[in-house]
Amino acid sequence: MFEQKWILIGVLSSLIAACQVGQEQGSNFELTGESTLSEQQKKEVVAKIGDVEITLAEFEKRLNQQSTFARNQYRSAQQKQTFLETMVRFELLANEALRRGYDQDPQVKLAQKQAMVSRFTAEEVSKLVEMKDITDQDIQGYYDRNTTEFSRPAQARAAHILLKDQVTAQTVLKTIRAEIQKDPARARKVFARFVTEHSTESAAQSKHGDLGFFGEPGGAAVKRPQGKPPVPTAVARAVFQVESVGQLVPDVIETPAGWHIVQKTGFRRALQRTLPEVRAKIRMKLFRSKKRQAMEDFVKMLRDKATVVIDEKVLESAKAKKRTDPIPNLNPPGLPQGGIR
Numbered sequence: 001m002f003e004q005k006w007i008l009i010g011v012l013s014s015l016i017a018a019c020q021v022g023q024e025q026g027s028n029f030e031l032t033g034e035s036t037l038s039e040q041q042k043k044e045v046v047a048k049i050g051d052v053e054i055t056l057a058e059f060e061k062r063l064n065q066q067s068t069f070a071r072n073q074y075r076s077a078q079q080k081q082t083f084l085e086t087m088v089r090f091e092l093l094a095n096e097a098l099r100r101g102y103d104q105d106p107q108v109k110l111a112q113k114q115a116m117v118s119r120f121t122a123e124e125v126s127k128l129v130e131m132k133d134i135t136d137q138d139i140q141g142y143y144d145r146n147t148t149e150f151s152r153p154a155q156a157r158a159a160h161i162l163l164k165d166q167v168t169a170q171t172v173l174k175t176i177r178a179e180i181q182k183d184p185a186r187a188r189k190v191f192a193r194f195v196t197e198h199s200t201e202s203a204a205q206s207k208h209g210d211l212g213f214f215g216e217p218g219g220a221a222v223k224r225p226q227g228k229p230p231v232p233t234a235v236a237r238a239v240f241q242v243e244s245v246g247q248l249v250p251d252v253i254e255t256p257a258g259w260h261i262v263q264k265t266g267f268r269r270a271l272q273r274t275l276p277e278v279r280a281k282i283r284m285k286l287f288r289s290k291k292r293q294a295m296e297d298f299v300k301m302l303r304d305k306a307t308v309v310i311d312e313k314v315l316e317s318a319k320a321k322k323r324t325d326p327i328p329n330l331n332p333p334g335l336p337q338g339g340i341r
Helices: 001-025 030-031 040-045 054-062 079-100 106-123 134-143 164-180 184-198 203-206 233-242 274-305 312-316
Strands: 045-049 052-055 155-163 210-215 253-255 258-268
Touching: 030 210, 040 054, 045 054, 045 079, 052 054, 052 079, 054 079, 054 106, 134 274, 155 164, 155 184, 155 233, 164 184, 184 258, 210 233, 233 253, 233 258
Parallel strands: none
Antiparallel strands: 045 052, 155 210, 155 258, 253 258
């Protein structure tokens, strides 16, 4: 009995999937062009299962709902026969489930209701807001109010070696500078080696002393990766004064943590995107926002008209149990994975 119940749920799940495919991809003929069938041909019955008729139009509709790859597999008469047999098996299972009364099963009714809500929101509620409702004034206003979203301040990146005293730091800096002068192309690798050999900061050793990207002191804030501590102001200021990537800060820098030897390892110029560059992005963002709000307003209107009573004490008694039994396969026997789509 349990297996029979899931057969019908699988059938309905396949129907829901078919509805969703239609909503996402548009009508069937939009996928492959207008049907060449005449009105008379569309009404012709290609198969009959009890009282259920599968017309040529329905068969073509189901066939054209398949992916491009799948459609290419159903071109010959034999292949079309195979696809039709799949539809027949589907109807046989659905008919048997109905005969046994599974259309009254609470889970089946819930699946039907879910399919209905999905179709309703896709075809009716989605019309509450259309892309044309987003005006140029809306886009301009959003751009003007959110200038920082479309700009990026200049950012520098650096690596450092942390030492405990000034004399040691100056000695190591002198040695690094000498080695880099011998082979400037290996400046980054030379510095990384000295980090491993000399830095007193273990985290710096494992990451070659990388401080990540940071902004110029006194300028716009730069979002740092989670877990990355702020770069000391003196270090950041010195890096921005260095002209080229790979170059060392001329002198060691003192901070409460110790003495730093610093190398500039990256740079990003300040960026300001213009309205034409981001117009499409803003339009889509506003469209999605208004669509969500329209849905919330629509549901609120329905709720205001209805009588909704919630008993919080009863609600508190509900317990969410962990599922221990395996989730059944919702693809009933005789149907391909995903059902008829």
